Amino acid sequence: MVETTVRVEDLKKWFPVRMGFFGSLVSRKELFVHAVDGISFEVQKGEIFGLAGESGSGKTTTGRVILRLTNPTSGKILFKDKDITRLRDRQLKPFRQKMQMVFQDPYESLNPRMTIFDIVAEPLRIHGGLSPKETEDKVHKTLDNVELTPPEEFTTRYPHELSGGQRQRVGVARALTLEPEFIVADEPVSMLDVSIRAEVLNLMVDLREKMQVAFLYITHDLAVARHTCDKVAIMYLGKIMEKGPIEKLIFEPLHPYTQALIAAVPVPDPSSKRIDAMIKGEIPSPVNPPSGCRFHTRCQCYIGDICRTVEPLLVETAKDHCVACHLYGNSKESAAKAGGD
Amino acid sequence: MPLLEVKNLKTYFRVKRGSVKAVDNVSFEVEKGEAMGLVGESGCGKTTIALSILRILPSNGKILGGNILFRGTDLVKLTEDEMRTNVRWKGISIVFQGAMNALNPVYKVGEQIIESIRLHEEYVTKEQADERVEKLFELVGVDPSRRDNYPHEFSGGMRQRAMIAMALSCNPELLIGDEPGTALDVIVAAQVLKLMNDLRMKLNLSMIMISHDLSIIAETCQKTAIMYGGKIGEYADITKVFKEPLHPYTQGLMGAFPGIRAEKTRMSSIPGSPPDLLSPPPACRFHPRCKYAMDICRTKEPELVDVGKKHYVACHLVHQRI
Numbered sequence: 001m002v003e004t005t006v007r008v009e010d011l012k013k014w015f016p017v018r019m020g021f022f023g024s025l026v027s028r029k030e031l032f033v034h035a036v037d038g039i040s041f042e043v044q045k046g047e048i049f050g051l052a053g054e055s056g057s058g059k060t061t062t063g064r065v066i067l068r069l070t071n072p073t074s075g076k077i078l079f080k081d082k083d084i085t086r087l088r089d090r091q092l093k094p095f096r097q098k099m100q101m102v103f104q105d106p107y108e109s110l111n112p113r114m115t116i117f118d119i120v121a122e123p124l125r126i127h128g129g130l131s132p133k134e135t136e137d138k139v140h141k142t143l144d145n146v147e148l149t150p151p152e153e154f155t156t157r158y159p160h161e162l163s164g165g166q167r168q169r170v171g172v173a174r175a176l177t178l179e180p181e182f183i184v185a186d187e188p189v190s191m192l193d194v195s196i197r198a199e200v201l202n203l204m205v206d207l208r209e210k211m212q213v214a215f216l217y218i219t220h221d222l223a224v225a226r227h228t229c230d231k232v233a234i235m236y237l238g239k240i241m242e243k244g245p246i247e248k249l250i251f252e253p254l255h256p257y258t259q260a261l262i263a264a265v266p267v268p269d270p271s272s273k274r275i276d277a278m279i280k281g282e283i284p285s286p287v288n289p290p291s292g293c294r295f296h297t298r299c300q301c302y303i304g305d306i307c308r309t310v311e312p313l314l315v316e317t318a319k320d321h322c323v324a325c326h327l328y329g330n331s332k333e334s335a336a337k338a339g340g341d
Numbered sequence: 342m343p344l345l346e347v348k349n350l351k352t353y354f355r356v357k358r359g360s361v362k363a364v365d366n367v368s369f370e371v372e373k374g375e376a377m378g379l380v381g382e383s384g385c386g387k388t389t390i391a392l393s394i395l396r397i398l399p400s401n402g403k404i405l406g407g408n409i410l411f412r413g414t415d416l417v418k419l420t421e422d423e424m425r426t427n428v429r430w431k432g433i434s435i436v437f438q439g440a441m442n443a444l445n446p447v448y449k450v451g452e453q454i455i456e457s458i459r460l461h462e463e464y465v466t467k468e469q470a471d472e473r474v475e476k477l478f479e480l481v482g483v484d485p486s487r488r489d490n491y492p493h494e495f496s497g498g499m500r501q502r503a504m505i506a507m508a509l510s511c512n513p514e515l516l517i518g519d520e521p522g523t524a525l526d527v528i529v530a531a532q533v534l535k536l537m538n539d540l541r542m543k544l545n546l547s548m549i550m551i552s553h554d555l556s557i558i559a560e561t562c563q564k565t566a567i568m569y570g571g572k573i574g575e576y577a578d579i580t581k582v583f584k585e586p587l588h589p590y591t592q593g594l595m596g597a598f599p600g601i602r603a604e605k606t607r608m609s610s611i612p613g614s615p616p617d618l619l620s621p622p623p624a625c626r627f628h629p630r631c632k633y634a635m636d637i638c639r640t641k642e643p644e645l646v647d648v649g650k651k652h653y654v655a656c657h658l659v660h661q662r663i
Contacts, residue, residue: 194597250601
């Protein structure tokens with residue numbers, strides 16, 4: 001039995017480009033950064049869903065839009081089958097309890113003037129309804145859960161007294177106090193030292209098992225994703241290029257971009273010779289994304305005009321494994337659909 | 342004779358609360374045409390070693406002991422003038438981590454490289470230098486016509502390539518890469534590392550590659566030194582370090598870097614956090630985090646000893662076993 005915690009349908013987020021007064025006189029056309037440009041996926045209960053890609057591919061924006069930290073341009077966000085896309089602040093509040101976020105930088109995301117107790121208790125105070133005693137119990141229990149033990153030793157301290165790994169666990173604890181069902185973890189370990197990254201990642205894996213929390217794990221590191229995620233979606237310039245179970249994606253990647261990303265991951269083995277076929281160039285600007293398949297400017301498997309003119313649709317090739325690439329057929333179908341959009 | 346020989350290097354930083362023992366008794370060698378990796382967490386002294394070799398430490402940093410022999414001359418004893426005219430850029434050059442910030446935004450990229458050439462080789466004319474820049478751009482894979490562009494017109498990867506071109510502009514024998522890929526995207530970082538590796542072979546360069554990522558070192562270097570808290574914990578041929586890591590810290594780091602195609606495992610971490618180098622733990626600096634720590638680890642500092650075939654380890658546990 002699978003229970004879908006979050007589903008997004010054709011989600012788009014465009015940011016307008018400011019041109020200034022003179023610019024707006026010269027050019028009539030409004031320009032947009034196509035940060036997220038029509039993506040759909042779902043995250044099941046108790047699942048860690050990875051969102052991977054280069055910087056500028058729209059991963060973080062996706063996470064923020066799902067939590068309604070910014071409003072989507074179009075598309076739908078469903079939390080347990082309830083549409084929360086257009087809810088107003090007050091209607092959204094009960095959902096906010098159920099959806100939390102862990103930020104990238106634990107050195108910036110904790111208020112240096114608040115004690116650990118206050119940081120972890122703040123969400124409880126905002127959402128209210130607990131007596132001071134209950135709040136204290138709850139904070140202690142949460143700190144216990146993230147292995148900051150004994151909790152009494154941490155509650156009176158300030159963030160600067162903790163190490164990076166401990167700080168990030170406070171960040172996780174803050175997200176957990178309200179017992180959410182869905183957490184967006186935006187590169188939670190990229191600011192941490194290598195030797196302590198695993199402790200935060202393992203914590204995430206354990207919490208998933210213990211509390212059945214669904215995670216959206218945003219990362220650029222496929223090697224780490226391989227060992228933590230269940231499913232993963234590869235993003236490029238606001239589009240999903242390929243998604244599926246992590247094992248499939250790593251061992252049988254279909255999309256040339258996925259293949260390139262995997263080839264770019266260094267291997268901790270001096271005898272391995274990585275494939276030298278590295279793709280060229282860098283990610284183009286999302287203000288004016290390439291026509292057709294967005295990846296065609298860098299693709300090593302370019303098969304002709306179709307890549308330049310027709311946008312490939314995300315099509316299921318095997319169970320749960322979807323890819324958006326003309327190499328795998330469906331061009332007619334995708335052409336028809338793209339024309340109809 | 343090795344190209345570079347660092348012997349018992351000690352570099353401390355003076356701060357209000359005391360002195361930070363950033364590099365404490367570090368020795369290693371780099372042969373001609375060889376790439377050596379310096380690995381460790383942030384604050385373990387990797388970059389300080391690089392800055393010490395080039396003698397470009399910030400004003401509160403000081404080399405308090407040891408020798409840095411480059412082609413047989415001790416760099417520690419050279420004057421500032423001799424360093425500039427004979428060593429920096431002509432002998433040893435460096436590519437820094439943040440290529441984005443290393444270039445001056447108000448000068449053309451080509452001009453900045455010409456400036457560095459003419460500063461180190463005063464007899465070169467502007468025209469000659471410009472010709473050299475053209476060749477260098479070709480060498481690092483940037484269209485030479487782009488040398489009249491400003492840094493903001495370059496992408497991140499191109500800026501890092503331009504920095505590599507600048508580092509190679511006076512034909513150095515040793516190139517130091519201080520996390521050259523870290524600030525770049527995965528694919529671009531891989532391109533830059535491949536370029537550096539290709540250049541090393543083409544130009545028979547020696548290289549010191551500094552990184553916190555063991556995988557990068559595995560792919561680019563022939564030997565490596567694993568650093569912890571300002572000291573070298575393990576130092577050997579790259580295959581030896583990866584196939585049979587002996588120091589508990591190296592083993593811990595390996596667990597933190599799972600291969601992408603390796604069996605799905607639970608990643609391992611090292612409990613605790615890196616030491617504060619103002620007052621590092623006594624004796625073995627790793628003992629508070631080491632799961633094998635014994636009494637001797639808390640009282641006596643382990644020395645870096647050859648445990649066989651030039652595999653150096655500083656750990657009492659390993660020393661007792663042999």
